[in-house]
Amino acid sequence: xxxxxNWLHKDLISLEPLSRxxxxxxxxxxxxxxxxxxxxxxxxxxxxxxxxxxxxxxxxTRTRTSFEMAAKILSADTINIxxxxxxxxxxxxxxxxxxxxxxxxxxxxxxxxxxxxASEFVSKRVKASVINAGDxxxxxxxxxxxxLLTIWEYKKTLTGLKVAIVGDILHSRVARSNLFALxxxxxxxxxxxPATLVPEDFKKLGAKIFYNLEEGLYDxxxxxxxxxxxERIGDGFYPTEREYAKYFSINRExxxxxxxxxxxxxxxxxxxxxxxxxxxxxxxRCVVLNQVTKGVAVRxxxxxxxxxxxxxEN
Amino acid sequence: MKIKINNLTIVTSSGLxxxxxxxxxxxxxxxxDKPISSRGVDFxxxxxxxxxxxxxxxxxxxxxxxxxxxxxxxxxxxRAALSGGFTAIACMANTNPVNDNSAVTxxxxxxxxxxxxxxxVHPIAAITVGLKGEKIVEMGDxxxxxxxxxxxxxxxxxxxxxLRKAMEYSKCFNIPIICHSEEKKLSKEGQIxxxxxxxxxxxxxxxxxxEIIGIYRDIMLAKLTKAKVHIAHVSTKDSVELIRxxxxxxxxxxxxxxxxxxxxTEEEVLGYNTFAKVNPPLRTKEDVMAIREGLKxxxxxxxxxxxxxxxxxxxxGEFELAPFGMIGLQxxxxxxxxxxxxxxxxxxxxxxxxxxxxxxxLGLKPPVIKEGEEACLTIIDPHYExxxxxxxxxxxxxxxxxxxxxxxxxxxxTIKGGKVxxxxx
Numbered sequence: 032x033x034x035x036x037n038w039l040h041k042d043l044i045s046l047e048p049l050s051r052x053x054x055x056x057x058x059x060x061x062x063x064x065x066x067x068x069x070x071x072x073x074x075x076x077x078x079x080x081x082x083x084x085x086x087x088x089x090x091x092t093r094t095r096t097s098f099e100m101a102a103k104i105l106s107a108d109t110i111n112i113x114x115x116x117x118x119x120x121x122x123x124x125x126x127x128x129x130x131x132x133x134x135x136x137x138x139x140x141x142x143x144x145x146x147x148x149a150s151e152f153v154s155k156r157v158k159a160s161v162i163n164a165g166d167x168x169x170x171x172x173x174x175x176x177x178x179l180l181t182i183w184e185y186k187k188t189l190t191g192l193k194v195a196i197v198g199d200i201l202h203s204r205v206a207r208s209n210l211f212a213l214x215x216x217x218x219x220x221x222x223x224x225p226a227t228l229v230p231e232d233f234k235k236l237g238a239k240i241f242y243n244l245e246e247g248l249y250d251x252x253x254x255x256x257x258x259x260x261x262e263r264i265g266d267g268f269y270p271t272e273r274e275y276a277k278y279f280s281i282n283r284e285x286x287x288x289x290x291x292x293x294x295x296x297x298x299x300x301x302x303x304x305x306x307x308x309x310x311x312x313x314x315x316r317c318v319v320l321n322q323v324t325k326g327v328a329v330r331x332x333x334x335x336x337x338x339x340x341x342x343x344e345n
Numbered sequence: 346m347k348i349k350i351n352n353l354t355i356v357t358s359s360g361l362x363x364x365x366x367x368x369x370x371x372x373x374x375x376x377x378d379k380p381i382s383s384r385g386v387d388f389x390x391x392x393x394x395x396x397x398x399x400x401x402x403x404x405x406x407x408x409x410x411x412x413x414x415x416x417x418x419x420x421x422x423x424r425a426a427l428s429g430g431f432t433a434i435a436c437m438a439n440t441n442p443v444n445d446n447s448a449v450t451x452x453x454x455x456x457x458x459x460x461x462x463x464x465x466v467h468p469i470a471a472i473t474v475g476l477k478g479e480k481i482v483e484m485g486d487x488x489x490x491x492x493x494x495x496x497x498x499x500x501x502x503x504x505x506x507x508l509r510k511a512m513e514y515s516k517c518f519n520i521p522i523i524c525h526s527e528e529k530k531l532s533k534e535g536q537i538x539x540x541x542x543x544x545x546x547x548x549x550x551x552x553x554x555x556e557i558i559g560i561y562r563d564i565m566l567a568k569l570t571k572a573k574v575h576i577a578h579v580s581t582k583d584s585v586e587l588i589r590x591x592x593x594x595x596x597x598x599x600x601x602x603x604x605x606x607x608x609x610t611e612e613e614v615l616g617y618n619t620f621a622k623v624n625p626p627l628r629t630k631e632d633v634m635a636i637r638e639g640l641k642x643x644x645x646x647x648x649x650x651x652x653x654x655x656x657x658x659x660x661x662g663e664f665e666l667a668p669f670g671m672i673g674l675q676x677x678x679x680x681x682x683x684x685x686x687x688x689x690x691x692x693x694x695x696x697x698x699x700x701x702x703x704x705x706x707l708g709l710k711p712p713v714i715k716e717g718e719e720a721c722l723t724i725i726d727p728h729y730e731x732x733x734x735x736x737x738x739x740x741x742x743x744x745x746x747x748x749x750x751x752x753x754x755x756x757x758x759t760i761k762g763g764k765v766x767x768x769x770x
Contacts, residue, residue, distance in 0.1 A: 146663040147547035148617035169547030
C-alpha cells in the first residue's frame, strides 16, 4: 500500500536531501510498476504526450536504455542525445545546450555528465524536470534506488541490514547515493577497499571503513562490488590489478566471509576477474541481472512522480 | 584645497582620539582638541560617526589588464578599490603578457595614472619569466620601473633551487618575494578543501597539507637566504602555527590572510557554488578560528583581498570548469570590521593590517596621521548598513559568495593628493 507522501520535487538530483519517507515512497511506487513489466503488452498510457530527453555526456548502455524503456512503456516520446565530453570546453556551453533543448518544450531532461554537480547546475536553470543519471563522482540516485528495490525483494526489509560496498569508493557516485539512502533507512554501510580509494572522512558521512576484505565482509547481508573505474582514476591508487584482485576481489573464497544468505550485487559494467570473479557472477546468490530489471521499474516511478507532481492513482 | 575634519575619531598608532583636523595643500597642518575655525575652508567633514584611518592598501589584487579586460581592467579595478576605501593597491603579475618585464610594469603605472582615479597602483612583477618557474626576471630593471614585489601568484615556483636563487637575488634590491605557497603535485586537479564536503559533493579535494608543505618549504628558504619573504593568503591552522614558530625563531617573513579565510568555511560551496571556489580553498571552522587567533596575536601581519575577478560566463557553468577566485575590494572594510565586532582586533590593530604593515612590506612609506605629514586617509562609517547588490559593484565582475549579503561598515571618503573623494553610496 502506498503511503501518502506529497512528492514536491521538480527534479531528482541526489538522494542525500530526501527524507526516509520520500525514499520509501519512491520505492513503493516503483514496486507498483513492476507488475506492468510482467505483462504481455508492456504499455500504459500514463505519460502520453510527454517528451523526455536523455542527454548523455558519458557513454552508457544500461542506464540510458533503461530510462528509454521506462519512458516508452509509459507512452512518453523519447529523444536521445550523446555528446562527447571533449567538446564541452571548446563548443557550446552546457547552459546554452540545455536552454536550447528546453526551448523545444521538453518535459524531462535526463542527464549524465562526467562533472560532479552538472545535473544540479542544469536543474537550477531550466523549468523542465531534471533527472540525474550520474554526475561525475557525486550521485547516481536511480541506481541506488534500484539497488534498494532489489535488496527489499531479497531481504524482505529495507532496514537493519549490514551492507558492504567494496572497491573504488572514492570515485563512485553509486557508493555515495547508496550510502545516503541506506543510512536514512538505518542500515549499516561498510566501505571496503584499499585506503587510497576509501577516504577515512567517509566516517563523518556515516560509513564504516574497512581496509581488509575479510573483516569488511564479515556477517554482511549484502555485498555490493563496484567497478574499478579505470577511465576515471588514473595511476597510483593500487600497485597492479593483480594485487588489487588478490586482496579485494569478490570471488568464490572471499564471498564466504559474508553471511551464507548474502546477496551479491554489482552496478555494472563488470570487470570480470578484477573486482568480481566470473564464478561469483554465476552464483545463485548473485542478483546482478535482477538489478537491471528493477532499474526499469524505478525509472518509471521517478518519471511518473516528477511528471504527475506526486498524485498517485491506484 | 583646505579641508577641515570636525570632531571625528582618529585612529593612530598610539590610540583612538576624538580630534579636529585641518588639511591644506595635502598636508595635515593641524590636529587639535579645539574646533578649528571654518573660515576659508573648501571642504568640511562633520559627522561624529565617522572614523579616520591612515589610507588603506590592498596588497593582493588581480587587475587582469593587460590581457583579460573582459574580467577587469585597471580603471574598473581602481574604481572598485576607491569604492572599497583604498588609497593604494598592489596588483599581481598573472596578466597576458605576464608582468615579467619593465615594459608591462611601466604600462600598468602609466595606465593607472592616466585614469585620474586616486588609487595608487603598485605592480607586483613575476618571480620567473612567464610564471614558468624557470628563469628569474630582471628584478633591478623591474624595481626601477615601479615593481614593489615579486610573485608567481597562482603558479608557485616548483623548483626550490630557482626560488632560492630568486630570494637571494631579490636581496640586492631589498624587495619582497611573495609566495603563493602550495605543493601543486598534492593539490593537483583539486577543487575544494579535502574533507567531508568534498566527499559529499564528489569533488576532488585539496588537502590542507598542500599549503602547509608549501609554506614550510618557503619558510626554510627564507631562513636559508635571509631574504624578505611574504606568504600570501594563509588559510589553515597549521600554516599559522608554522609562521608563528618561524617568526619566533627570527626568520624574516610576513604573511597575509583574506576575509574569506576568517569568515567562511567549506560549507559555502554546498550546492556547487562556484563563487565560493577559491584557491586556497575555504577550509573548516577550526581553521577559521586559528586564522583569527593568528590575526590577534600578530602572526598574520596583513589583511588582503586576493581580489580575483572572473566573468560570469566562466563562473556560471560546471563547477570543475570554473576558475578559482572571488572579488573582494569593496567588501574589505565591512568584512574586516567584523573582526572588531567579534572582539578579535581593535581599530588600532586593524589600521596596522590594512595600512601600515602592507606599506612597510612593499617598501612604501606608510601614511601617518600626524601634523606635518601628507594627508592620505580613509574615512569610514563603521555602522553604515548596506547590501552587496550587483549594481553597487564597481568591478566588471561580481563573483563573490557575499553577493546579496548584508554588510556593516563602509568607506565614505578618501583624502589623497590634497583632495577629498566622496565615495558614492
